[in-house]
Amino acid sequence: MKERCSWPGADPLYIAYHDTEWGVPIYDGRELFEKLILDGFQAGLSWITILRKRETFLSAFDNFDPEVIAQYDDQDIERLMKDTGIVRNRLKIEGTVKNARGYLAIQEDMGFSNYLWGFLDGEPLQNNFATFSDIPAHGVGRLRQWRQGDAGRASRRAFHPAWLDCPAIGRIAGAGAVISLGGGGVKPHPTLEPWRNLCHCQP
Numbered sequence: 001m002k003e004r005c006s007w008p009g010a011d012p013l014y015i016a017y018h019d020t021e022w023g024v025p026i027y028d029g030r031e032l033f034e035k036l037i038l039d040g041f042q043a044g045l046s047w048i049t050i051l052r053k054r055e056t057f058l059s060a061f062d063n064f065d066p067e068v069i070a071q072y073d074d075q076d077i078e079r080l081m082k083d084t085g086i087v088r089n090r091l092k093i094e095g096t097v098k099n100a101r102g103y104l105a106i107q108e109d110m111g112f113s114n115y116l117w118g119f120l121d122g123e124p125l126q127n128n129f130a131t132f133s134d135i136p137a138h139g140v141g142r143l144r145q146w147r148q149g150d151a152g153r154a155s156r157r158a159f160h161p162a163w164l165d166c167p168a169i170g171r172i173a174g175a176g177a178v179i180s181l182g183g184g185g186v187k188p189h190p191t192l193e194p195w196r197n198l199c200h201c202q203p
Contacts, residue, residue: 005018066107
């Protein structure tokens with residue numbers, strides 16, 4: 001029998017995500033942008049909710065093409081606010097537009113993928129913890145270090161502040177900080193990390 005984390009439960013969509021996407025390194029800038037934005041929309045919700053809406057999100061946001069999203073105007077914002085297939089949160093939608101512009105700035109400067117992976121020297125974190133209780137809370141320190149450093153300050157200028165300040169987003173915005181800080185303390189979070197830091201099973 002395939003070894004699998006407990007968090008997918010018996011949901012086929014969640015199981016497929018766990019087996020084919022969770023912990024698989026991603027180096028494509030657009031794909032990383034998509035995951036960051038979806039994680040932003042997930043804040044305050046369950047990740048399975050976002051997974052079930054992902055195809056609609058892709059359609060509504062022009063396949064998460066940053067160059068297209070960066071040109072969105074008020075009409076686009078209102079269009080998205082009326083789309084029942086996505087999470088209709090105005091601040092998150094407006095933040096996505098600003099973050100697309102931030103993406104383009106970083107992409108032109110050094111490459112978005114290079115920027116994120118630079119926090120890990122381009123290599124995934126590979127741990128082999130037997131249980132969630134064995135996982136240390138080192139992600140918190142790494143997040144604080146990132147937020148206080150030059151990269152964190154640069155990102156605050158480029159990206160929507162709510163995106164970086166949200167506890168649910170901080171773990172991935174800081175690249176190495178892959179521990180959720182929200183929801184009652186430090187805990188593993190099975191969402192968007194392209195770095196296998198928490199999962200101890202084999203894909």
